[in-house]
Every structure is written in C-alpha cells, then in structure tokens.
Amino acid sequence: MSSARFSGRCVLISGGASGIGAATARMMAAEGARVLLGDVDLELARTVAGEIGTTARALHLDVTDEASWQNACATALREFGALHVLVNSAGISVPANVEEATLEHWRQTMSINADGVFLGCKHGVRAIRTCGGGAIVNLASTLGARPGSIYAAYSASKAAVLAVTRSTALHCAEQRYAIRCNAVLPGATHTPMVDAYLDNAPDPAALMAQFESVHPLGRIGRPEDIAHGVLYLASDDAAWVTGVALPVDGGFLAA
C-alpha cells in the first residue's frame, strides 16, 4: 500500500545533491516519483541523479537567486510536464553566537535559509497550481523552535522558515489551490552540514556525545529518518495536514 505513493508525481528538491535532500530524492524515486535535483553543486547533483536512474535529473539551483528558481520550475514543467511536490532542503549552518556573528555571516545565512525558502515557495506555488495542486515541504530545524546560543543566525533563519510555511499554507488554502505546505524540524542529523560541525570541533567525540545526550532516543538522526517525515507530509496520507511543523528529532523538543 505504501510502496508507490509518488507514482506519477513530479518533484523538485533544492539541496538535492546531499544529506536530507538526496535521501528524500532516493526515497521518493523508489516510490515512483520523477525527481529534479537542484543544487549549487551540479556535479554532485548529477552523480546522485545518475545513481537514482532515468527518473532523476539534475540542475544548477542557487536558491538565493530568483532567476535560478524560475529556471528550475520551468525546467520541471518542460522535462517532466508537471510539478506536484517541492522540497526546500537547501541550507547552511555555521555556528556563531550573537557576539561572534558578523553581519555578513547573518546575511549569508538568512539569504540561503530564509530567502531561499521564500523564493522556493513563491515560485513553487505558481508552478504547482498550474498542475492541479500538490505539496510543499520545507526543512526547518528544532533550533527554529528552540534556538541555541551558538546558532544565532541559523536559529533565526529556521524560525523564518516556520513562519513562511504557515503563511504559504494559509494563502494556498484561501486561494483554493489544493497545495498544502508543511515543515519538518530535524534534530541533529548525519549530513555534510552536521559532519562539518564535528570536523571543526576541538573534540569531535565530545560534541557527538553531547548531540546524542540531548536526543532522548540516544542517537542523532539519519537523513533517511528525516526523509520519512518529508515523504509523509508530501503524500496523500497527509491530505488534511497543512501549516504544521513536524519534529523528526528523536524526542529533542519533548525534553
């Protein structure tokens, strides 16, 4: 019953070359979707698309650039004939507390994580509604709901993602577009982003132990754990779910 939830669905994934975006692409393709992987790292996106097979394509997508989004949506419509699902997964995180963070760091983080999701929703809604409706899933973070001291800009950018998610959900509902919009809040997850935290930490083992200790399930997430949440919200199983924030966080926010 759950093996082909995305049969005939056309999907655009920002940040699709790695981490949660790549896991989502693989799992949606396995359930019948055609997936367009957008990423600033086109080579890596091509590699992942090649591994997935003929149902996957790759394109260069800079989420901070409006023309790049317009091109991505047009490419989905041209290559696949439709767009039903948009997953906004592209994001960055460089730890810095409010005293350390420079205005440049703040603006770069907000540009990719917040502007990127805003532009994705703006152009995704336009494309999806011409195809009869579908779903948008945004990757926020538990830090958007409960900020951490060393993630000042990142937490703010993810709080913005939660607000954009809700306003997009309400707008689409008011306009009767049949487009749902929801967010997933990952806890710490084994992705290139979090692996970079660990690589740059003075004591990576201690940081990993700290990550594990704040997640009641006693481990950090795998990209596939998070992708399962994305697939649920993007599927018809969630037909009456819109504007919500689903933590996939090993219980971090319950603690």
Place this chain on the structure above:
Amino acid sequence: MNRFDGVRCIVTGAADGIGRATALRLRAEGARILACDLNGAGLEDLGAAAVLTLDVTAADAPDVLMASARSELGGLDVLVNNAGISAGAPIEQLSDALWRQVLDVNLDAVFRISRAAIALLRASRRGRIVNIGSVMSVRSAPAMGAYTVSKHGVAGLTKTLALELGAYGITANYIQPGAIVTGITRDLFAADEAFRNFWIEKAAVKRLGQPEDIAAAIAFLASEDAAFVTGHGLLVDGGALQSP
C-alpha cells in the same frame, strides 16, 4: 512490501470513527489487530486477529488487554489508545460525575493501559504508543473544560512516556485531530448546519476531517518511517490551528 506485515497492534475504541478507520488501515498494511470496544458487535467485520468487548475504564481492563495481546498476538508492537468521549458543560454547571467520567476514559485509561503495555513493548524491537490528543491539547473552548483538561493531560503523559521509553527504542506520540466526522460528532454535524459550517470554515482546507485522515497519520507514527519521531503532537486539523 507492507509496512505492518506481522506487526502486533492494539486499537481501543475500534468499533467506530477513528478507531475503526485505524484498525482497517493497519490491517490493510499487514498488521495483526487486537481490537476492543464497549460495543463488541461493532468489531466483528474488522478482520481483526482478535476482538474484546471491553470498557477501558474497568479496573482490570489493562490486565485483560495485555493478557489477550500475549495469548492472541504473542506480544505487542503498537498500542493505539483511541477510545475517548466528548462531553461538556460550562465549568459552573459541570458536575463531579461528568468531570470524572471524561477524565476516566480520556486520560486515566490511557495512563493505565500505557503503563501495562510497557513490559510487552520493551520486548518488541519497534515499540510504538500512539495516543489521541486534540487541538484541545493546546487550546480550549467554552463548555469543553473536562475534555480540554483530559487532552492537555494526554499531551503531558505522552511526552513523559517518550522520555522514559526512548532508551528502549519505544516512541510515544499523539495526534491532534481537528473537527472530524466520527461516532462522537456525526450526529452533531448532521443536525446543526451552522455548527458544521463553522468548523468547515475554520479549517484552512475547508472541509471536515474524515476518520481516514487521522488513521493515515496514526499509521505514519506507528510505522518504522517514524522511528526518529517521539514526544510529538501531530496536528491533523486541516490547518484550523493556523487560522487567525
């Protein structure tokens, strides 16, 4: 591939509404169901592995349920505490008896059955508890005092279960349904067009929820897909709580 092949599930309040839709959905995905309800006759066409006529508030209900899970299913992987009632009156007119009745069914029974299930769930490699909260787990409404308190209680209970049981690989989550057409509400919605329209308008997606909407969310939280989701209250409310 079925997500619930061989998975052993208890669904309380399975004769109607969300419980019935959940039992049917999990069974369709391969689960073996132990279904219980006050209305035992309503369980016969579910295709359940075993059925029990049971009042979840009875003193021995948790023991009876777990004994049945052991003998009929050989253990337990998923507990869906669905049985619930909705009854209300403004606080000034709310009797001790009605208050007690709502809390007995909606909260005490969930606590007692969850407590009894822990030993069996620990023995499973994918233990799951899914409780039914409500949008009233975070909000309230006039004349809904007892119900609101019971559903706030379900939220707190579930979060504590998540923290205590995470180390055993057991997750605990709750659904927050919005206005759903169920055994509890069907007659109300049918009889009162203004009431029905109020709730349709309140939902961003402009329709009432169906039991199958909730069953799909329960199936997600009960599945291996949600292995890293715990302590969460999942809104399935058509966007009602996001509306101004």
